[in-house]
Amino acid sequence: MTATRNILLAILLALAAWQAVVLLTGVPPFILPGPLRVAKAFAANAPLIAEHAMVTLTEVCLGLILGATLGMATALHLATSPAARALLRPILVFSQAIPVFALAPLLTLWLGYGLWSKVAMAVLIIYFPVTSAFFDGLMRTPQGWLDMAQTMGASQRSILMRVRVPAALPSLGSGLRLAAVYAPIGAVIGEWVGSSRGLGYLMLLANGRSKTDLMFASLITLGCMSVLFFLAVNLLTRRLDFKAEA
Amino acid sequence: MTDAPGVGVSGHATDGGIPLFSNLAVTLGAGQWTCLLGPSGVGKSTVLRLIAGLETHVAFTGEITTTDGLPTAPRVAWMAQQHLLFPWATILENVATGPRLRGAPPDRDRCRALLGEVGLAAHADKHPHELSGGERQRAALARTLMEDRPIILLDEPFSALDARTRSEMQDLAAKLLAGRTVFLVTHDPLEAARLGDRIILMSRSGTSTLPVPTSIPPRRVDDPEMLDTQGRLYRSLMAVT
């Protein structure tokens, strides 16, 4: 309860500071519109913003589902195959040296201006944190559990599914939470590079037409959406944690 | 359970070319408790792992024999100092770990019966973090019993417990594991004196069998003969280099 109150208080404080800056400096609204102006722009364009927000949200959700699935599959493969570890791991690490954002124009070229180039961008950003978090978890199974399973006559497959995977779920959870933070960034960058829909597109459009208030309204919508998205993923992935003993 | 065999381990081991122990000669009497004492780091857990067929870091030269000629590894249940319960599973599910890992349907009634025997019937649906240290170790004992194996390897399973819980666990284990060939690694002379049908002292240069009290284990904590044995075990343990 106090947490909610503190958050509300912080938001109010930020809005007040924002309004104060606008009033005191007298910046023109096309440089920095006040919160009231932005609120008006939001109200006037609500259906438009909602429509574009839905597009971005779809990209983010699809990106997270696909990226997480690919990441988990890769981690399982790496964890079970020494050959894959020897070959794939250097490639994975090297791929992280390439700034993923630099690939955005290529993705647009290959996948077009539609949804999928943005989903691909989100997938590319999510893939590595999910893979590496889950893989680390799978490789860090306490030796005692593995020994016990062996004396019980468990197969390698059973040890993977019934010991290593459950033991790695909390690590997977932290990877997914990280992915939830990155996914909207990926989608919006994809939209900036080339699109006709989505909040990123709307921001560019508003900016180009000096509708700075609409631009801010879109930006704040994106921020709120990202936070809610993270909270939802956080809530879901917390179920992957198990309680450690005192 | 099939008839418990006697087990013999003899040989020597090197760790990266450096001798760890030599002249090892351990004999586990069929259906008896054998306790292994020895200074820390001498290789007691390693001997246990060899019998269990688990990977070790040493090069072992020697042999592991059984009175019935069958291999030991598929017939052992192994219980360590850590309870090794899965935190994501309930106590009941943890007791059924063996069958679950083998993909066999666990016999729930037997799991519950075993939980009853170790006094955890009321905790079946709790998770390990909701239990005390002693209760967790009892759950681990129930899981070990669920395996119903003739050879039981215990690696200091009670050493993290307080004195009272420890002696209760010793009594419980003695009762529930009767008839099996039990090999107990311990650093506690009292535990060895209470439980051992045979007590072996291990050092780098070899093993020696020490005298045990004449009474039948588990011996009372205030049994004078047992306490006398404890004293002598302490002295022998301190004398080992």
Ligand SMILES: Nc1ncnc2c1ncn2[C@@H]1O[C@H](COP(=O)(O)OP(=O)(O)OP(=O)(O)O)[C@@H](O)[C@H]1O
């Ligand atoms: N996985 C390992 N890798 C390398 N060395 C190890 C490993 N496990 C044990 N050792 C070393 O091998 C020796 C014997 O280990 P072991 O665990 O068998 O001793 P122990 O007699 O059981 O000791 P303690 O009473 O302390 O449990 C020790 O010197 C230890 O440092």
Ligand SMILES: [Mg+2]
């Ligand atoms: Mg040890």
